[in-house]
Amino acid sequence: MFIGRRVRRASALAAVSSAVAVCGPGIALAPSAAAATRYCAEVTPLSQRPTLYQGDDGWCVKELQSRLARNGYASNKTGYFGPVTAGYVKNFQTKKGISATGVVNSATWLKLMGGDAQETPAYTSSTQYFENRGPNHTNRIVLSFDDCPKSYTAFKSMVDGAAAQKVTLVLAATGDCQKGSTFSSSYARSKGQIVIGHSMTHPNLRTLSDAEVLAQIDPASAGAGYMRPPFGSWDGRVTSLMGSKGVRLWAWTRDTGDWAGASQSSIVNYVSTTSQPGDTILAHMGWNAFNPTALSQMKAGLGKRGLSFCQAYVGNTAPVALPSNLPC
Structure with a gap:
């Protein structure tokens, strides 16, 4: 697809x-x-x-x-x-x-759009898999952050804050970020946070040869079995190639667009008022909502609507390899 x-x-x-x-x-x-x-x-x-x-x-x-x-x-x-x-x-x-x-x-x-509204359907079976929804078959909402944090201090603050607030985040770091000094996969997992990959160098996978696509499988993607495709770009060939190595693509259903420099309050309001059950929300570690205060505000906003974030590994160490159905 x-x-x-x-x-x-x-x-x-x-x-x-x-x-x-x-x-x-x-x-x-x-x-x-x-x-x-x-x-x-x-x-x-x-x-x-x-x-x-x-x-x-x-x-x-x-x-x-x-x-x-x-x-x-x-x-x-x-x-x-x-x-x-x-x-x-x-x-x-x-x-x-x-x-x-x-x-x-x-x-x-x-x-x-040729009559295709491109709406991602809700899961009706535990065996279904839609790349936009990923392995979350529950009504809880997955809040995910891509790319790389600005500093280890910012990273640790958010990870510790999420653990304290009993929220399991999905952190999709690039391979380059995983090798750097501002991110630690092991520390994130130790605090109950999910780590998946975002490719090695963030290219558009559809533009690469088969060999080049496979070379973009970063350590976190290989370990978790899930990759966030850069630019949300993939097709059947990319899906098949990744699948041959045991990696599924996990995109998103709702994008905060935080990259445009929106204020924290605007991002919080958007997530709080528009999110739907089972959503995977896309944000980024280098922008304005990657902090415990914003997380607390989003959590409270969702709570007013009877919604909540994923709690898959609260109080536990998150596994490296993820299951096909997250216990959110």
Whole structure:
């Protein structure tokens, strides 16, 4: 199954617009009708995609332009929703029987997506496996953090805080990070936290040869049996190659979009108000919610809705090799 890709570097977007709106799978930081930087990726389901307007920019506009190109338009992926892109959108809307406003709403997105809303179904059997949901078959929510922490102090503070709050996190560190001084797989596991891999060097796996894909299996992925695919990018070939080495892909169902520099309060509010039972939430160790205070606030916010985070290995050492059904 083709899932798509995620890009999360704020530096490439910061100079484009001073008003950043991380919408859809992220956090709304500006009025929806105002021209702003908007986030989504090919993996983003219809329900989490923002409405796009002429003047917008960012990775969601690149996703729009990519979809237009697949539908026969000579659309370059500039990341800016200018008059050329608006013209293509209006033409596409006319052909599909949608009001030709040039505004990319849900109806337009669905047609651009070929009628596939890309919503990940809930598990109905313990033997099912959906890459977006991973091995969590419960209604508890998995909070995961990718990449690498800024310092060992920040890492230890979060790991200790999660243990104290009786939360099991999923930490998906790159191979380079696992070898560095700011992250310790053994310490994280000793505090009941799950460690999976995120590839050795964070490439787009779909662009690699078979041998190169296999070479990206980092120690934590090999040990846990699960890898977070960089950019949320994989296909059937990558899945098969990883499976041949006993590694499953584990992506996410909800992306905080924290990479865009959203404030801690915005991230907390997004997780607290939009998360659904069984979600795997994507965040990053180097951004604003990787601290015990944010975790406590998210936990409290979810609690008000009768939801809770995974508690798989609270009070115990998490195993290196993970089971096919997490005891969240």
